[in-house]
Amino acid sequence: FSPEQIDRLEPMQLLVIINPFSGRKNGQKLFQNIARPMFDLAGAVIVQEVITERQGHAKEFVETFDLTSITGIVLASGDGIVYEVINGLMARPDWETAIKTPIGLIPTGSGNALVSSLLYEADEEKAVIENAVFQIINGGIQTHDIASVSTGSSHSYMGVLIHWALTGSVDVESEKLRILGGELRTIVGGLISIIMKRGYQGQLSYLPIDEESSVAATERDTSSGEAARPTTSISVSDPIPDNWKTIEGNFVMFIGLMLSHMSDSIMGHSDIKIGSGEHRIVYAFDDVTRAQLLTGLVGSPNTAKYDTFHEIRTRAFRLNPISPGFITVDGELVDYGPIQVQVHPGMMRLYSR
Ligand code: ADP
Ligand code: MG
Structure with missing residues (x-):
């Protein structure tokens, strides 16, 4: 037996974190009515259940929680709590082992990109609570990347997506539409923004992925005696290296x-x-048309069919926004200004089939 297979023979011991504010604000009910009976039937033990009381609560909680008492963490939330938990685990003195704690996701948010992607890859219907719980109970593990995000004033880690320009504004402005619930607020917000079709001046500098060998993550902070955490190889105030494109x-x-x-x-x-x-x-x-935006964002997934949509594959980039706007990281608003991002492959683990 591999260690992973042996793990599966033991009952799961889970820390459950529920965001009661996420999505339609019914996360608690969905967890109790659908997920909990499934965990009970599967013999999974819920060691502790935390209902988040405010933004930052989930991060603080996992920063000090005794991880030796559990085999995994389950999040009933949207992507925002995933972001908090990644950052809480990475802030611990034992971050190297803490970030390897398997994380299970139950989609109760309005933005559930990570679990939707997992379920999509497993050929399951997305955002169905039962399917998400099955993935966890099954106990398979899949590694996922995290990325460091540095602004002039902060450093954090992410695991999902960054929005700027149209979708950045939608992410922030649609908070006002939370009453619509679920994903609808994003779609309505998106439609309004597409009608406005605002342009945002800015620069993107990136290291093309085929030149990745030259992007070793520098390890800066070794003063505390803890293992150095991975960070971006350059900071937002450093000049752009010669082999990057802008x-x-x-x-x-x-x-x-x-x-x-x-x-x-x-x-x-x-x-x-x-x-x-x-x-x-x-x-x-700004040469993109409204019709293309509409199809590309809320219609067909195949953005590549328009030559006004461009794609870059990279592990390290800097976005330097010039026009005023919003940047969100995993759905959470960050300080507006230059932002440096770098991928650290395979650092976290997710429950999946
Ligand atoms: P959604 O997908 O609906 O955006 P998220 O799980 O991403 O749901 O959470 C949205 C925000 O709610 C996050 O910033 C999170 O920190 C915050 N939050 C967590 N608990 C509470 C609470 N009790 N009241 C208000 N906001 C909360
Ligand atoms: Mg969110």
Whole structure:
């Protein structure tokens, strides 16, 4: 037996974190009515259940929780709690082992891109709670990447996607439409933004993926005696290296994807796999038409069919926004300004079939 197979023979011991605010604000009910009976039947033990009380609560909780008492963490939420948990685990002195804790995802948010991508790859219907719970109970493990994100003032880790320009605004502005619930708020917000079709001036610099050998993650902070955490090889104030490419223009759309789906039903790109080790940037300048945006964002997944949609494969990039706007990382708003991103392949683990 491999260690993973032996793990599967032991009952699962789970820490469950539920965001009662996510999606239609019915996460708690969905967990109790659908997920909990399935975990009980499967003999999985719920060691502790945490209902998040505010933003940042999930991060703080996993920062100090005794991980030796559990075999995995289950999140009933959207992508925002995934982001918090990645950052909480990476902030621990024992981050190297903590980030390997298997994480199971139950889609109760309005943005469930990570679990939707997992279910898509497993050929399961997306955003169906039962299917998501089956993936966890099954106990298979799949590795996924995390990426460091540095702005001038902060450093964090992400595992899902970055939005700027049109979809950045939708992510932030659609908070006001939360009453619509679920994914609808994103779609309505998207339609409004497509009608406006605003351009955002900015620059994107990136290391093309075929030159990746030269992008070793530097390890800066060794002063604390802890193992050095991976970070971006350059900071936002460093000059762009010679072998990076820079494009500049009036961006209407900018999405950096670490997986196939942007949300439950909207696929950014079918061939981006979980744990592929890359960021796929999909962008359009102001020569894109409203009809193309509409089809590309809320209709057909195949953005590649328009020559106004562009794609970049990279592990390290800097986005330098010039026009005012919003940047969200895994659906969470970050400080607006230059942002440096770098992928660290295979660092986290997800329950999947
Ligand atoms: P959604 O997919 O609906 O956006 P997320 O799980 O991404 O759901 O969470 C959205 C936000 O809710 C996150 O910023 C998270 O930190 C925050 N949050 C967590 N618990 C609460 C709470 N009790 N009240 C308000 N916001 C919360
Ligand atoms: Mg969210």
